[in-house]
Amino acid sequence: MxxxxxxxxxxxxxxxxxxxxxxxxxxxxxxxxxxxxxxxxxxxxxxxxxxxxxxxxxxxxxxxxxxxxxxxxxxxxxxxxxxxxxxxxxxxxxxxxxxxxxxxxxxKPKSLKKKPAARQQQVRPSLCRLLDTMDGVPAYIVGRRAEILAWNRMAAAVFGDWADLPAVERNWARLVFLRPDYRDLFVDWEQKAIDIVCALRMDAGCHPDDPRLSALVGELSVKSEEFRRLWATHDVKEKSHGLKRLHHPLVGELSLNFESFRLTGDADQSLVTYHADPASPSEESLRLLASWGADATRAPTR
CATH class of the missing domain: 1.10.260.40 (lambda repressor-like DNA-binding domains)
Incomplete structure (x- = not known):
């Protein structure tokens, strides 16, 4: 026994x-x-x-x-x-x-000297300019604790204008677990939730001394039963590519392929891009969103 x-x-x-x-x-x-x-x-x-x-x-x-x-x-x-x-x-x-x-x-936590875990994450200005040049491609940079650090106009058109949110709310974990409109946005909400928790678990392993991460986990554990359930599984994984199906409030169903790239020089940050299959209804929907400009940002976060 x-x-x-x-x-x-x-x-x-x-x-x-x-x-x-x-x-x-x-x-x-x-x-x-x-x-x-x-x-x-x-x-x-x-x-x-x-x-x-x-x-x-x-x-x-x-x-x-x-x-x-x-x-x-x-x-x-x-x-x-x-x-x-x-x-x-x-x-x-x-x-x-x-x-x-x-x-x-x-x-075996690394003993190398690091900048404080709770430091403000910064995106290089050149990366922000790169996002702006990716016309027609929804793209954003996500950092530690699932924080959304920078994004382009098309990402706002697809996922909502994060500029309207306080900085602390620009966080995938908060959006997915605490906002009903994001539950409606993702067709497979459960899988998106699992992916986020797995990423937070990996952050916890790399940075167990991060008080802001602990505070986020503590808050979500109190406010979301689904988060508590998924956090208790101790699952970890990195998802670098795949398919996301969305139900957009303006153009309806979107099937988008995503790719995630760890950034050289800052492994805590990743560039995430989305694209539709050529000649697909989703590609046409992205063109519509791009042509609507600022009006297309009247998406889930408003």
């Missing part, structure tokens, strides 16, 4: 950093719980199994480490763990590349 030790609980208190030790503990337990013995070639003793997923001793065996060593790690003590051991545990847990990176950030 699994030892029922006292586990640190990963909670978010507004204004206080996330507890990295608790985050590490809960992430490992959640990844272990999703694996069944048959998934990794181990016998399943059915009714004698009292824990979801793999037992600690089974995971330790697969990773080639002692049960005591793995138990200490799962209790949040990753202080002296080596990269090789983390690699073995990641393989045993069948982690994705994003999950592996998240585990490494939680267990």
């Amino acid at each position: 699994e030892p029922r030790d006292e586990q640190p609980q990963a909670t978010a208190t507004p204004g206080r950093p996330l507890d990295r030790r608790a985050e590490l503990s809960e992430f490992l337990r959640s990844r272990r719980a999703r694996l069944k013995p048959e998934d990794v070639g181990l016998p399943d003793f059915g009714r004698h199994r009292r824990v979801p997923g793999l037992r600690r001793e089974e995971l330790a065996q697969l990773a080639g480490v002692s049960v005591a060593y793995y138990t200490r790690l799962e209790q949040g003590n990753g202080r002296n763990v080596s990269a090789e051991v983390l690699d073995s545990i990641a393989r045993a847990l069948r982690l994705t590349d994003a999950e592996h990176a998240h585990l490494t950030h939680l267990a």
Whole structure:
């Protein structure tokens, strides 16, 4: 039977950093719980199994480490763990590349000197000019904590004129979880919500000392039941491309392909662009929005 030790609980208190030790503990337990013995070639003793997923001793065996060593790690003590051991545990847990990176950030946080995590994020002026030249292409730059930092006229036409919002509200997590009009905008709202939470989880792994991120998570946990549910899954992933289906209040259904690019020189920022398939109804709808100019910004945020 699994030892029922006292586990640190990963909670978010507004204004206080996330507890990295608790985050590490809960992430490992959640990844272990999703694996069944048959998934990794181990016998399943059915009714004698009292824990979801793999037992600690089974995971330790697969990773080639002692049960005591793995138990200490799962209790949040990753202080002296080596990269090789983390690699073995990641393989045993069948982690994705994003999950592996998240585990490494939680267990072995970088000790390099950084600018304060809560600093104001800045977009290079040349990038703002680049956005303006992307005529007909909705594009924006998103930073840490899902903050929307800069955008062009077409992004405003598609997603709403963020310039009308206070700076603190220009945040994808706030928009998606706290505003009903954005729930209507995304045809697959649940998937958009999952993507945002996964991105915030990765931010938490890289910057557990960021009080503004903790405050955001704390606020959303209080105000949104859906956010609490998704945050508790501890899922992480990076989505660099895909298809988004929108229900625009002026032109109706839009099917747009998106591409996301991490910016060289500031890995916390990404350029996100959208385009429609050639000769598609969505391409014609984008042309309409572009031709309407300022009138097209009378979208969901107004």
